[in-house]
Amino acid sequence: MKLRQLKYFVATAETAQVSKAASALSISQSSVTTAIKDLEASLGAKLFQRTQQGMDLTDAGREFLASAYVILGKLEDAKNLRHRDTDSSGTIRIAASYTVMGYFLPYHLDRLRRLHPNLDIQLHELNRDSIEEGLLSDRFDVAVMLTSNITNARLESETLLRSTRRVWVASGHRFAQRRSIGFDEIADEELILLTVDEAANTAMKYWSYQAAKPRVSLRTSSIEAVRSMVANGQGITILSDMVYRPWSLEGKRIATVLPGSQVPTMDVGLAWRRGTTFSPQMDMIYAYFHKTFNSPFSA
Template sequence: MNLRHLKYFVATAETGQVSRAANALSISQSSVTSAIKELEISLGAELFHRSSHGMELTDSGREFLAASKEILEKVDEACRLTRRRSETSGVISIAATYTVLGYFLPYHLDRLSQLHPGLEIQLHELNRESIEDGLLANRYDMAVVLTSNLNNPEIETETLLKSSRRLWVPNGHRFSRVGKASFEEISKENYIMLTVDEAAHTAMKYWSLTNFRPKTKLRTSSVEAVRSMVANGQGVTILSDMVYRPWSLEGKRLETVSTDIEIPTMDVGLAWRKASDFSSPMNLLHNYFKRSFLSPQFTQYTART
């Protein structure tokens, strides 16, 4: 295993298709495919489910993705040690929703503080409605939110990450043995409904496209409560990969399963008041996230590996 294997694997995981990864890396599709096969043989584990929709990470793949990103980021950090840090300074007020603050922002806040020590970030956790009001009233410069929940025409958005939603089941559940579940079958199971960040409203929107309804056993705003309930066999749920972890706080395992109907992704990104004049701190934040996501982060390793 080498950095090339990790780079190609991360590219495929983040784009969801070998062809997109190859285009981003300016290499052939066969090079990406061969590298992933070599990596799977080396690890003795299947990292992707291959389907007509593209490449979907297995549970092993999700765990390995986190480790791969950490390795590549450490390499990049080591290469930056002798570089001059940004002299940009200033204050920026950022609003964020619960899910974004808990499962997306912490790593990037730490990285921003290392790259731009003169930048002061004032962070506020709010719900979507309060964030929209705050952006329009200029109480906040920018927001990091679930852009899939926003539809205010006065607010500009830029999506950075699309996180697939899948069915969560306890380890060894009959759905995981089959490899796919229909909404008809899911409707017969007890369902644990997450409510935070409009998750329940979003869920009912895609459930409404079927002829079935979830048999809700519990409604909760706690992702960890949902995780524990599922892992302990108390029900199933549909949530995004961004908040997925294959074990509960008690150490019990859970798995993810694809569904017969494609579920809309949970999209994460930036938001700001339309026609805003970007300050230097706003430009810095916007450019940081664009480099990290819209220009695939793995391309920074191309010249060195």
């Protein structure tokens, strides 16, 4: 396995197209294609499904993407050892929503604390309404939240990551081997709705555009409950790749399939009060995330 293969794989996973990955990396499309084929051969697993829309990650591909991020992140950390900012200090007040706190932020907090060891990062976990109010009342400097849920026009935001939503089913489910499932078929199944971070409200919005109506069997704020119930064959759900894990707590496997009609992505990013003059500490946070998510591959 070569480092360039990891870089080409991550770039393809993030852009979902070989042509875009090649353009971002300033290399030929054939180089990207060859690297991915060699990587799949060395791993003994198919990482992408080739579709008309582009390159769609398989379950194995999504698992490997997490590992690739860790490897590339560690390499970047090693490169940055001589760039550690030990002179800058001060306090930054960061608010985050539940999903972001649990499935996105910890990795980046670790890297930020390595890069800026004297920066005091104060964290606050809240729901969207409380985060928006806190930003406007100057209780928080910046938020890391689901930017796709922001409603207040007095806030500015920048989306860092768009996480695809897929249908989750038990590994033995009749949908498990399908490439996509229509909403009319999904409506025949018992649907488990996650309520945290307004997930249920989002689901009802995209369901409102469908002729079929969902058969909701349970609403819960527990992602682990959803994971276990789906793995046990007690229903299906539609959730984002960011919170996906292939195994339930009982060790049962979960498969994912694309919905036949497009559903909105779950967007994660930064938010702050419109017109705010950034402090040096806010600049550090913004610069870190901007660099991390606006390169040909994220690490």
